[in-house]
Every structure is written in structure tokens, then in C-alpha cells.
Amino acid sequence: xxxxxxxxxxxxxxxxxxxxxxxxxxxxxxxxxxxxxxxxxxxxxxxxxxxxxxxxxxxxxxxxxxxxxxxxxxxxxxxxxxxxxxxxxxxxxxxxxxxxxxxxxxxxxxxxxxxxxxxxxxxxxxxxxxxxxxxxxxxxxxxxxxxxxxxxxxxxxxxxxxxxxxxxxxxxxxxxxxxxxxxxxxxxxxxxxxxxxxxx
Numbered sequence: 001x002x003x004x005x006x007x008x009x010x011x012x013x014x015x016x017x018x019x020x021x022x023x024x025x026x027x028x029x030x031x032x033x034x035x036x037x038x039x040x041x042x043x044x045x046x047x048x049x050x051x052x053x054x055x056x057x058x059x060x061x062x063x064x065x066x067x068x069x070x071x072x073x074x075x076x077x078x079x080x081x082x083x084x085x086x087x088x089x090x091x092x093x094x095x096x097x098x099x100x101x102x103x104x105x106x107x108x109x110x111x112x113x114x115x116x117x118x119x120x121x122x123x124x125x126x127x128x129x130x131x132x133x134x135x136x137x138x139x140x141x142x143x144x145x146x147x148x149x150x151x152x153x154x155x156x157x158x159x160x161x162x163x164x165x166x167x168x169x170x171x172x173x174x175x176x177x178x179x180x181x182x183x184x185x186x187x188x189x190x191x192x193x194x195x196x197x198x199x200x
Contacts, residue, residue: 004073006032007091009080013060023073032059038071045070051077065098067126074126095128137194145191149182 006025008014019033026033034042039054046052051064061077068075078094153164161181168178 006073006075008061008075008077010061010063010065010077011080013058016057016059023071025073035071038073041070076126141194145186146188147184147186148188150185152183153180
């Protein structure tokens with residue numbers, strides 16, 4: 001089976017074959033088919049972070065866990081929690097355990113309910129983080145929203161802030177006062193953008 005998301009496990013050696021057309025991962029043979037541009041991009045990223053041991057025809061993740069995108073392939077590196085080859089069969093268990101470990105790090109606010117909602121077998125690790133980001137952003141928007149003063153111009157029956165004297169000229173409508181005022185509102189561009197991001 002060939003896929004564009006490669007799930008690799010730390011300290012496991014994978015074969016690398018230069019591809020001329022596209023990047024993909026063959027699960028059956030544990031082989032990454034990468035174009036030369038993608039391989040160069042991986043080497044460039046690896047120079048700063050040193051998360052991979054890149055050989056001539058092999059690639060071995062080191063002690064870093066996470067997601068990296070190079071070329072048209074996404075590489076997610078998960079911890080190796082099982083002995084022998086059983087870790088590949090228990091990808092969902094490993095992803096759930098990793099989320100549990102991350103919840104204790106105090107860097108992410110993950111809850112037990114959150115990880116139960118996810119189908120970790122189907123989602124890749126990057127999508128899991130996107131899910132948590134959108135969920136936490138949605139909760140943040142519901143609880144605290146940024147307010148701004150928005151300029152309004154309206155005809156009122158009472159004076160509010162400034163009278164627009166240019167429009168206050170009709171003697172038959174002296175009881176209606178055109179006013180320019182600023183109102184503190186949560187309907188701001190930023191709040192609308194964040195709300196749109198959460199729901200779409």
C-alpha cells in the first residue's frame with residue numbers, strides 16, 4: 001500500500017529509494033520513495049534539529065517525536081512502545097499513550113475526554129493537533145472575546161456622543177437626531193475570523 005503520510009517509529013531503520021515522480025511510503029516494504037528535492041529538504045531541516053539519521057539508502061528517526069512535511073510527503077514519528085514489530089499494529093494505542101504523556105507536560109491542555117473523542121486509528125498526528133487547536137480556540141472564543149470600539153452612525157431619539165450637524169437640517173424631523181458614536185462590541189473582524197476558523 002502506498003501513502004503520502006509516512007508513520008515512522010523512533011530507532012527503526014527504513015529504506016529510502018530515489019523516486020523521479022512523486023513522494024510516497026510503502027508500508028509493506030518499509031520503504032520511503034522520495035524525490036531528490038524532498039530528500040534535500042529533509043536534510044536541510046535535519047541540519048537544525050537532528051531528528052533523523054539519514055544514510056545513503058536508509059533513514060532512521062532518532063529520539064524526536066512529531067510531524068514534519070517535506071515535499072509532498074508528511075512524516076509522523078511516533079514513539080516505539082512495544083517490543084519487536086508489534087508497534088506497527090498498535091498505532092492507535094501508541095497515539096493515545098503519546099497524547100496522555102503530552103497531557104502531563106503542562107504545555108498542552110489535553111483532557112481524557114478529548115482523546116476518547118478521536119479516532120486515532122484514522123487520523124494522522126498532525127490532524128490530531130489541529131483538532132485540539134480548533135477545539136481549544138472554540139472554547140476560548142466562547143469564554144473570552146476581544147472587544148473593540150466600532151464607529152456607528154445612526155438616527156436616534158436621544159443624543160448619543162456627537163450630533164451629526166450636517167444631517168440635522170430638516171425642521172420637520174427635529175425629534176430624530178443623527179448621531180455619530182462609538183460602541184464597544186464583540187462583533188470585530190478578529191472574532192469573526194476566529195469563529196469562522198473554528199466552524200469551517
